[in-house]
Amino acid sequence: MRVLLTSWGSRGDIEPLAGLAVALQDLGAEAVVCAPPEDDFTALLDRAGVPMVPFGPTVRSIVAKDRPPTMQDAFRLAADLVAARFATLPEAAEGCDALLATGLMPAGARDVADELGIPYMLATFHTFGLPSRHFPPGKRPGKPSSAEETDLKVLWEEDAQRVNALYGEPLNTHRAALGLPPVDDVRGHVHGDRALLAADPLLCPWKDKVDLELIQTGAWILPDTRPLPxxxxxxxxxxxxxxxxxxxxxxxxxxxxxxxxxxxxxxxxxxxxxxxxxxxxxxxxxxxxxxxxxxxxxxxxxxxxxxxxxxxxxxxxxxxxxxxxxxxxxxxxxxxxxxxxxxxxxxxxxxxxxxxxxxxxxxxxxxxxxxxxxxxxxxxxxxGRIRADGATVAAKFLLDMAGREKPPA
Missing domain, CATH: 3.40.50.2000 (Glycogen Phosphorylase B;)
Structure with missing residues (x-):
């Protein structure tokens, strides 16, 4: 069994994937991580003994500046990352039985998995960005909601529109090249019907009831035995x-x-x-x-x-x-x-x-x-109450999913 794990984000998005990859290897499976070409990430995955496939720009080139990214930066990055996924993931997923994506809205990952006929799963390390009946969406590049609007259903619908504005055109352009129909709800398409919440239940409790089924595994922790300098x-x-x-x-x-x-x-x-x-x-x-x-x-x-x-x-x-x-x-x-x-x-x-x-x-x-x-x-x-087995729980779930689900190509 072989699983492709992919993310574009900071170390907090990559290290958990390394932890999950190690847990998959411990269960006898193979895992490969597709991540930004950051020297820090290359060293991290090499230390964990996990093969890495680079994709997209470095994260540091986007966020480690003397100013936060502008709206123009965000729209440019969204299109670049969609293109990078369609260009890189098909070859990286060769021989894989499942694909898991996380990090900054991974538009394009599910589409590659569907084209290859392998199961897809979204993972998140927090509940930020997941539609809720209890809290409003966070800030996202694009047209802001009215300050007077308080209806959560309306606010989350407007959040979905901002996601479409960011990712809709580049995603559907690449889908059309594969002969796939357009997607009219990018956020819902990326989330799917269920996702993994890789966060500790005590630190990040989730009791919301939304259309998305969220399976909370606990945090994915990469064991670190390095001595201090x-x-x-x-x-x-x-x-x-x-x-x-x-x-x-x-x-x-x-x-x-x-x-x-x-x-x-x-x-x-x-x-x-x-x-x-x-x-x-x-x-x-x-x-x-x-x-x-x-x-x-x-x-x-x-x-x-x-x-x-x-x-x-x-x-x-x-x-x-x-x-x-x-x-x-x-x-x-x-x-x-x-x-x-x-x-x-x-x-x-x-x-x-x-x-x-x-x-x-x-x-x-x-x-x-x-x-x-x-x-x-x-x-x-x-x-003493923080779980340490989240990566193993998730690895078992993924392997079971890969063994049971074979979506049509």
Missing amino acids: DDLEAFLDAGEPPVYVGFGSIAAYLSPDVAATAVQAIRAHGRRVLLARGWAGLDAIDDRDDCFVTGEVNQQALFGRVAAALHHGGAGTTTTAARAGVPQVVVPQIADQPFCAARVADLGIGAAHDGPVPTLESLSAALGTALAPETAARAETVA
Whole structure:
């Protein structure tokens, strides 16, 4: 059995696929990942022993700029990614028995699977973007909804129209070249009748009843056994546990003084600082020895040795910190991150910063909550409730699906 897994997105979209691929291999199947040609992703998948097929532009070329992507950037990227899927996925899926797609709206993946006659499945790492009867859609490039509109059904219909505007023309152009009829609801077409929710039920509960059947597996975690670098080990051993600060691939959305604000707020609490550079290139603000700057490291090994983790609220980082039992301060920027921040606060395992731009005062207050003894105790309790078998659950489901379903070509 062989499965193609594909995504275009940040590390938080690619690492779970590596975890799922390893779980598939453990069950005796083959897995290949089709992902952006990012050096970080190539190294990640190579470490996991998973073959990779590159497609599309690098993510860093789109998001790691001094400004967020414009609407024109979004429409250009949508067309480019649809074209890249139709160009790359057919060959990558050769000999495969199923295709799973995730990341930024993977328009084109289902169409390739249907053309090849293999089962298709969408996966998501959060509920952001899934039609709901309880919350409105998030922001998406295109014509915005009226500020006065409150009817959720109307708002989600308008969201579907924005998806059509982004992806409809390029998708249907490529479908026509294959002799396939046009799609009039791209969002519904990509979602299908059912999808996998690769998120922990405690961190991301889903009780919504919509047309889409959502199968929640738990988060897809890639085991990481790498040791920490010697100089980082020395810093950790030299004093009390520091506060970790990292914003992953979030770069264009961050305020330029976020590192200085974080360092000052942490020092105000008498704590040492561990800065992760990330794609924003965070760096020390002086030469004091209470601050250490690191590159990409094993967060699974690191988070158990810090006093708190200050981050952007990506689903992967939130899950890793929760599993480690470390209190969190979440400064959300985009997409599902405000939801993750609110969930951390609701569970009592950290603080949700109000808004994306922290000040010294606001961040100091959030750290006060995270560093309180009761928060640490609660974080330790919750850690034991986070599932670790999500990738295996999903792998078994996919293999069962591939064995049962053979859609017509």
